[in-house]
Amino acid sequence: EPEVTQTPSHQVTQMGQEVILRCVPISNHLYFYWYRQILGQKVEFLVSFYNNEISEKSEIFDDQFSVERPDGSNFTLKIRSTKLEDSAMYFCASSENSYEQYFGPGTRLTVT
Amino acid sequence: GQNIDQPTEMTATEGAIVQINCTYQTSGFNGLFWYQQHAGEAPTFLSYNVLDGLEEKGRFSSFLSRSKGYSYLLLKELQMKDSASYLCAVRERGATNKLIFGTGTLLAVQP
Numbered sequence: 631e632p633e634v635t636q637t638p639s640h641q642v643t644q645m646g647q648e649v650i651l652r653c654v655p656i657s658n659h660l661y662f663y664w665y666r667q668i669l670g671q672k673v674e675f676l677v678s679f680y681n682n683e684i685s686e687k688s689e690i691f692d693d694q695f696s697v698e699r700p701d702g703s704n705f706t707l708k709i710r711s712t713k714l715e716d717s718a719m720y721f722c723a724s725s726e727n728s729y730e731q732y733f734g735p736g737t738r739l740t741v742t
Numbered sequence: 743g744q745n746i747d748q749p750t751e752m753t754a755t756e757g758a759i760v761q762i763n764c765t766y767q768t769s770g771f772n773g774l775f776w777y778q779q780h781a782g783e784a785p786t787f788l789s790y791n792v793l794d795g796l797e798e799k800g801r802f803s804s805f806l807s808r809s810k811g812y813s814y815l816l817l818k819e820l821q822m823k824d825s826a827s828y829l830c831a832v833r834e835r836g837a838t839n840k841l842i843f844g845t846g847t848l849l850a851v852q853p
Contacts (some may be wrong), residue, residue, distance in 0.1 A: 661838055672845045673785065673829065678838035686840040721784055730775075731841060733784040 632656045634734035638720050642740045645653045646711050651737045653722030655704045659732075661725040662705045664697065666690070666718040667736075673721065679705065746767045746844035748830050753850045754820055762847045763814045764830030772835040776804050776815045777826045779846065788828075789815065816850075825851045 635654045641723040643649050655662050664676040677687040679697055696708045707726075711714055719738050745767045745815055754819035756762040766774070774790040791813060803816040811822035815828055827846040833839045 643829060663838075664842070665841075665843075673841075673843040675840045675842065677758075678840055680838055729839075730787055730790060730815055733777075734789065735784050 634722055634724055636720075636734040636737050638737060640670050640740070642742065643712055645741055647713060649712055649739065651696050651707045651709075651722075651739070653705050653707070653734055654660065655705055655723075655724030656726075656732060657703070659724035659726050661685075661727070661731075662697075662699070663723040663725070663731060664707045665721045665723060665733075667721065668718045672705075676707075676720075695733045711740075712724065714741050719742045728739050744834070744842050745834070746780060746830055746832060746842060748828075748844045749850045750845045751850070754817075756770065756822060756851055758820050758853050759816065759818050759853055760820060760849065762817075762828050762830075762849065764813045764815070765832070766811050766832050766844075768832050768834055768842065770786040770835035771808065772839055773833040774804075774806055774813050775833065775841065776802075776813075777829040777831060777837060777843075779829055785829055793801075801804070801847060818849050822851050822853070825849060 637652045667673045677691045678685045680733040682684045694710045699707050721736045722734040725731045747766045749829040779785045789804035796805045801818045806813045829846045830844040832839040
């Protein structure tokens, strides 16, 4: 069964460093999303991406964040200058028709 | 505004039935999802309701009342592996129908 994959599974970085989180959505899906979940808290929407551009972004998704689909398979989330409060689990999700969203296994980001 | 409420924790016995409630208030409702999340893992899709009524899928059923802003997830014949968080999520009407999640209900199934 097709699935969303994410790399790395765990990323440790120092405050102020740039990180790139990678996702490979399900191949025939058209809608892509990033969510994050701070430990013990709820899953929060960050950004949605369709037709090679951002469709919607939340208040969390400030200028430090960017997304890109550099080729036909990868979907990346970049954080330019990480802060301690960026430590969270980051989930990528994809959807064929903005109906059911399939989540990847997540990348645990730890900022020290 | 958006507000999704569900109980923080519940406990049930193996083999029993449990109902997890969710109430919501959103600006543009376009469906309600239930996801299961085991600790440290990704949410996995369980069910979806967009019209009023009951949707059944094996041991899991989900109910929606749009007029009351209310849904529940019913789990039958509970198994130990059902111990997990259950997330209620509302899909908002919009360009890409983002999901707004509740805080989740942590279900503990006891022998």
